Amino acid sequence: MTTKPLIAITGASSGIGAATAEAFSKAGHPVLMMARRTAPMEDMALPNSVIAEVDVRDRKQIADAVAKGEAEHGPVDMMFVNAGIARLADIGRQPPEEWDEMIDINTKGVMNTVHAVMNGMMERRTGTLVMMSSIAGRKVYPDHTVYCGTKYFVHAVSESLRDYLSDYNVRVIVLSPGVIETDVLSGVLDEQTLASYKENKQKMGGGIGADIVADLILNAYQLPQRALVQEICLTPTRQKF
Numbered sequence: 001m002t003t004k005p006l007i008a009i010t011g012a013s014s015g016i017g018a019a020t021a022e023a024f025s026k027a028g029h030p031v032l033m034m035a036r037r038t039a040p041m042e043d044m045a046l047p048n049s050v051i052a053e054v055d056v057r058d059r060k061q062i063a064d065a066v067a068k069g070e071a072e073h074g075p076v077d078m079m080f081v082n083a084g085i086a087r088l089a090d091i092g093r094q095p096p097e098e099w100d101e102m103i104d105i106n107t108k109g110v111m112n113t114v115h116a117v118m119n120g121m122m123e124r125r126t127g128t129l130v131m132m133s134s135i136a137g138r139k140v141y142p143d144h145t146v147y148c149g150t151k152y153f154v155h156a157v158s159e160s161l162r163d164y165l166s167d168y169n170v171r172v173i174v175l176s177p178g179v180i181e182t183d184v185l186s187g188v189l190d191e192q193t194l195a196s197y198k199e200n201k202q203k204m205g206g207g208i209g210a211d212i213v214a215d216l217i218l219n220a221y222q223l224p225q226r227a228l229v230q231e232i233c234l235t236p237t238r239q240k241f
């Protein structure tokens with residue numbers, strides 16, 4: 001067992017989750033990496049990593065993964081509730097199946113993930129939840145209707161959890177990024193929406209790197225437990241809205 005506590009991350013197979021696993025691993029933490037695709041996580045070959053095939057829609061799979069990680073490295077001290085998809089589209093022509101998928105992964109999946117670690121953190125009277133929202137959880141954008149709905153959900157739940165868990169010395173950080181360079185656009189199936197998103201992105205000179213987000217999470221986590229960064233809102237400088 002390593003001396004630094006275990007950090008758990010959903011959506012660690014790609015993008016911001018993968019970059020965060022790397023940053024915490026570099027800082028000497030064992031990491032529990034969870035996602036549906038295990039190969040990319042295996043390929044990262046991080047020391048002291050526990051890799052688990054998890055679909056966040058499956059509450060038992062997450063609980064089992066947490067138990068496996070904790071058996072090897074002790075209690076999860078931070079859970080990055082990160083897994084999510086962005087099926088952006090004009091709401092008038094979007095197939096409802098896309099809403100179902102986003103709602104199940106981005107809202108119920110978030111609650112399943114919180115549930116897997118919250119009681120342990122309360123008992124230990126320490127811990128940190130990093131909740132992945134978005135700038136789309138603070139304001140609405142065209143073609144983001146249900147995605148925004150899921151991220152507003154994350155904001156609301158996080159505010160409530162922060163209030164509730166403060167009595168237990170557990171921190172809740174909300175993360176609200178703007179445009180970050182990841183594979184997130186592979187989830188946009190509507191070609192018109194994808195084209196206009198890319199056009200906007202180009203106007204602002206592209207997104208910023210996931211490693212920048214990861215470093216900010218690490219910095220916030222490394223503050224003393226009694227100090228809480230309540231929200232991180234990070235965008236490219238040239239992102240206007």
Ligand code: NDP
Pocket residue numbers: 010011012013014015016017034035036037038054055056057082083084085086105109132133134135176177178179180181182183184185207
């Ligand atoms: P990526 O597409 O690169 O990563 C998404 C991650 O979520 C993958 O590891 C994927 O793994 C995982 N995931 C998706 N569905 C599930 C599921 N059902 N169960 C478990 N894991 C799942 O995109 P990002 O890194 O950008 O996205 C991470 C989070 O950041 C998302 O919540 C997204 O909404 C949010 N975000 C992203 C922004 C951006 O501009 N990139 C801006 C603001 C917020 P796998 O497919 O292997 O399961």
